[in-house]
Amino acid sequence: MLQLKDFACGYGEFTAVDNLNLTVDAGSVFALMGPNGAGKSSTIMSIAGHVQVTQGSVIFNGEDITYLPARQRVHLGIAVAPEGRRLFxxxxxxxxxxxxxxxxxxxxxxxxxxxxxxxxxxxxxxxxxxxxxxxxxxxxxxxxxxxxxxKPKLLMIDEVSLGLMPKVIDVCYAALDSLRGEGITLLFVEQNTARALDVAEDVCVLESGKTVWAGTADEAKANPKLLDAFLGLVDASSDEK
Structure with a gap:
């Protein structure tokens, strides 16, 4: 459903993500993970059309949407729940x-x-x-x-559980599980390592705007070096904001 090819994005002269190659299959659950400042949110918002693509391409359902305005991407079936919620x-x-x-x-x-x-x-x-x-x-x-x-075909959620109480996190993940059952493709950013690896099928780990690891969630769970170096220190907060 979604491909990023030799993808880079940023803000003016600042490059947030560089040379990212990523494939998200239709109906799958894909987690973007990594430390703060790794470029996860920039990637999500660039796919949605809100951050400038500076290199490469964004392909959605076989169509090149790299320079398509955000509102047209919504009509194609891309929706995002951004970090910080940004409600009215x-x-x-x-x-x-x-x-x-x-x-x-x-x-x-x-x-x-x-x-x-x-x-x-x-x-x-x-x-x-x-x-x-x-x-x-x-x-x-x-x-x-x-x-x-x-009614998106691709739903992107930036920081599913950040700052939420455990019972609310359970509600959100139950909703994701229900949506997966409906066939919606999910791409999400998560700082709660355990929850992300339990629900995701595929994982891409970013650090400083570059891919440091990519594979299945099961492979990530079986990789102690990966967990310790990039994911092991990241846990969910127990305080709801």
């Missing part, structure tokens, strides 16, 4: 979801919203609450739900 704090849950579904026909809105509420019943309870007044866990559910309103 003065809009309600329902209003944020409506914004997420702008690319879909209006008559689909209720069915798509109901699907989100089925995944995250807490959001149904908070339907009329302003996003800025919600807990961090509720905001994360809403950020994922807003992306789902676009």
């Amino acid at each position: 704090p003065d809009l309600t849950t329902v209003e944020n979801l409506t914004v997420g579904g702008y690319s879909r026909p209006k008559e689909e809105e209720k069915a798509n919203r109901d699907r989100v509420f089925d995944l995250f019943p807490r959001l149904a309870e908070r339907a009329d609450q302003f996003a800025g007044k919600m807990s961090g866990g509720e905001q994360q559910m809403l950020a994922i739900g807003r992306a789902l309103m676009a």
Whole structure:
């Protein structure tokens, strides 16, 4: 479904990711991992069309989308729940979801919203609450739900569990498992090593903008050197923001 070929991206003269080659199969779950500042978020946001590609190409379902505007990528089936959630704090849950579904026909809105509420019943309870007044866990559910309103073929989530309580992390991962069962392709960034390797099929580890390891999640689990050098010191936070 997705290929990055000799890919580089950055901000002005600063290169965030350099010479990345990556393939994500349709219907698979792919984890981007590595320490802070490795280029994971830049990669995600560049695929979504928000960070400049400076080299190589981005291929989605056989189509070169390297220089396609972000809004057109949404229409093709790419959606992202960004790091920091980036919700509209003065809009309600329902209003944020409506914004997420702008690319879909209006008559689909209720069915798509109901699907989100089925995944995250807490959001149904908070339907009329302003996003800025919600807990961090509720905001994360809403950020994922807003992306789902676009009915994506590829859903990208940047930092699934960062700063969330364990029970909320469980809810988010249960939702990912359900989405995988529906055949949605998932590409996510995660700092909780154990959870990422449990759900992912394939893994790419970045450091300082370059690939240091790539393979299956099972191969990563069996590689003590990899875990110690790049992943072993990264754990989930137990404090919800």
